[in-house]
Amino acid sequence: MSFKNVSGGIWEIPKEKEMLVPARVYGTEKIVNAIEAGALQQIKNVAYLPGIQKYSIALPDCHYGYGFPIGGVAGIDYETGVVSPGGIGFDINCGVRLVKTNLTEKDIKPKLKELLDSLFGAVPAGVGGKSKLRLNKDELSEALETGSKYVIEKGFGWEKDLAHTEENGGMQGADASKVSDKAMKRGMPQFGTLGSGNHFLEIQRVSNIYNAEVAKKFGLEEGQITLMIHCGSRGFGHQVASDYLDGMVKAVGKYKINVPDRQLACVPIASNEGQDYLAAMKCAVNYAFCNRQVIMHWVREVFESVLGQDAESLGLDLLYDICHNVAKEEMHEIDGKARKLLVHRKGATRAMPAGRKENSADFASTGHPALIPGTMGTSSYVLVGTETGLAETFGSVAHGAGRVMSRHEAMRRKKGEEVKRDLEAKGELIKGASLNGLAEEMPEAYKDVDEVIESVEAAGLGRKISKHVPLAVMKG
Amino acid sequence: MKKYRFLEHTADALFEAFGRSFEELLINSAKAMCFVMYEPEKVEPKEKILVKVRGENNEVLLHNFLSAVLFEIQSREMIFKKFKILSCSRQYAEIELQGEKIDREKHELKSDIKAVTWHEFFVKAEEEDKWIARVLIDV
Numbered sequence: 181m182s183f184k185n186v187s188g189g190i191w192e193i194p195k196e197k198e199m200l201v202p203a204r205v206y207g208t209e210k211i212v213n214a215i216e217a218g219a220l221q222q223i224k225n226v227a228y229l230p231g232i233q234k235y236s237i238a239l240p241d242c243h244y245g246y247g248f249p250i251g252g253v254a255g256i257d258y259e260t261g262v263v264s265p266g267g268i269g270f271d272i273n274c275g276v277r278l279v280k281t282n283l284t285e286k287d288i289k290p291k292l293k294e295l296l297d298s299l300f301g302a303v304p305a306g307v308g309g310k311s312k313l314r315l316n317k318d319e320l321s322e323a324l325e326t327g328s329k330y331v332i333e334k335g336f337g338w339e340k341d342l343a344h345t346e347e348n349g350g351m352q353g354a355d356a357s358k359v360s361d362k363a364m365k366r367g368m369p370q371f372g373t374l375g376s377g378n379h380f381l382e383i384q385r386v387s388n389i390y391n392a393e394v395a396k397k398f399g400l401e402e403g404q405i406t407l408m409i410h411c412g413s414r415g416f417g418h419q420v421a422s423d424y425l426d427g428m429v430k431a432v433g434k435y436k437i438n439v440p441d442r443q444l445a446c447v448p449i450a451s452n453e454g455q456d457y458l459a460a461m462k463c464a465v466n467y468a469f470c471n472r473q474v475i476m477h478w479v480r481e482v483f484e485s486v487l488g489q490d491a492e493s494l495g496l497d498l499l500y501d502i503c504h505n506v507a508k509e510e511m512h513e514i515d516g517k518a519r520k521l522l523v524h525r526k527g528a529t530r531a532m533p534a535g536r537k538e539n540s541a542d543f544a545s546t547g548h549p550a551l552i553p554g555t556m557g558t559s560s561y562v563l564v565g566t567e568t569g570l571a572e573t574f575g576s577v578a579h580g581a582g583r584v585m586s587r588h589e590a591m592r593r594k595k596g597e598e599v600k601r602d603l604e605a606k607g608e609l610i611k612g613a614s615l616n617g618l619a620e621e622m623p624e625a626y627k628d629v630d631e632v633i634e635s636v637e638a639a640g641l642g643r644k645i646s647k648h649v650p651l652a653v654m655k656g
Numbered sequence: 657m658k659k660y661r662f663l664e665h666t667a668d669a670l671f672e673a674f675g676r677s678f679e680e681l682l683i684n685s686a687k688a689m690c691f692v693m694y695e696p697e698k699v700e701p702k703e704k705i706l707v708k709v710r711g712e713n714n715e716v717l718l719h720n721f722l723s724a725v726l727f728e729i730q731s732r733e734m735i736f737k738k739f740k741i742l743s744c745s746r747q748y749a750e751i752e753l754q755g756e757k758i759d760r761e762k763h764e765l766k767s768d769i770k771a772v773t774w775h776e777f778f779v780k781a782e783e784e785d786k787w788i789a790r791v792l793i794d795v
Contacts, residue, residue: 246775307765308758442774
């Protein structure tokens, strides 16, 4: 593979065959050289999508996926381009939420095990994890069209949580009539569940502050305890994506669109199929916002009951909730002119700098926090976006460390008990719904998250604000 | 004949399933997919669920069948051990799923799965009695 170095951490793969634009890969030389051949092919395949602007983008955590690579971004012209459900992924609005506290490690150390055990009791996780909250079809439809506001009005959280959630916790244009009965049936029992795979709930300590001014505005300081929730739209979103993708696999012929992988199946954004998918996708986005909102409410209840203080006095305020699998209508500058794009982010985190209208009032002067979870044995980061990021990646940064090892290989290397023992020897507490799951998610199965974040900075896409290390992890 | 084998994939579960007939391929593909989610040994065939699927060809039929099994697992909160073909053509199949409600004390559960992808998906008969399918499951 011949990469051309554009500058610093920015690399380009020239156009070839039917690619409509070149591809750009962001990272240190080490990161870029380690990208698998399969992922590189997927990065090039994305450049075939009609209407794609500037580049097919691969972020430093990029790895082999299906259709799009994970860590892929495509900005597609809204008037003339396509929407591709495979460019959003099955777990629509898989995302991360970070909750602050006014606690330090000393305050919770004696209660850490009790907190973890209680979280495990309060938040359903893993295969068959049963939700305590069952909505009927009408209630679910209302939640889908409203978002977090619906569950907050039912008592799951605080009104002020909304302004600290991307899209204020509710994407406009969601239409439950565009969602299949199957998606409703898969979604009903899973509303308020963590799921499995790489989804987790984590008690962390802020280990480093890199930008004191912005950290202060975010209310983050060294030694502070924070809580992170990572999950998505569960079977509901997976079914929405499957339903529409299956339809588009058939429809590509109708629109004479030539894509090199069926998983990239797409239709014009302006078509009925495209508009219906977007209305259903927005329902899945809202489902995931509700899911993380309900889970955060249960986390607050656990802290209240174990620490014997109310959540307000413990300072359990939501810092931010952000999607990393989604398509968004955004204005971006193309050849000096503002143009409306549908930005597909698959395993990519939006990071809009100060001055963009997407930022809510509290983040107008800083840009919103971009949350990047690491692995259960390393660190997570809070970043903010930059003008360079806006120009290069449509305001996107990495979404995590990015896998490098298959789940099978991980299980061959270590058993779940061993992974748990190793992490506990480092002083972390771990509780997983499945031991296999712990083995599959071992820290060694991922890239070095510090190198990924260094890559984001080297390419100028984002700025580090804080680093968070895990103290106790609940894996789904 | 081996029922299925898992191949390397960085993030998800990629497998090849085999069968002496397309019917057997359907069953072995479902078994491979379920193996990602749970160990089948302790699942008892207490309840029967009938699944009817259509597809314009073998490939779409298998894809739709696997998606239908996943739907039954997640919407009914059940897991299955036996798959019995009641009827099957190139474009339509009726399959009986035999299993029981998930019991987290009794069953060995592994990873939830999200969907059956189309990435590198194929079904082919290398010989009349040698069928193979490749399936990537998003986990």
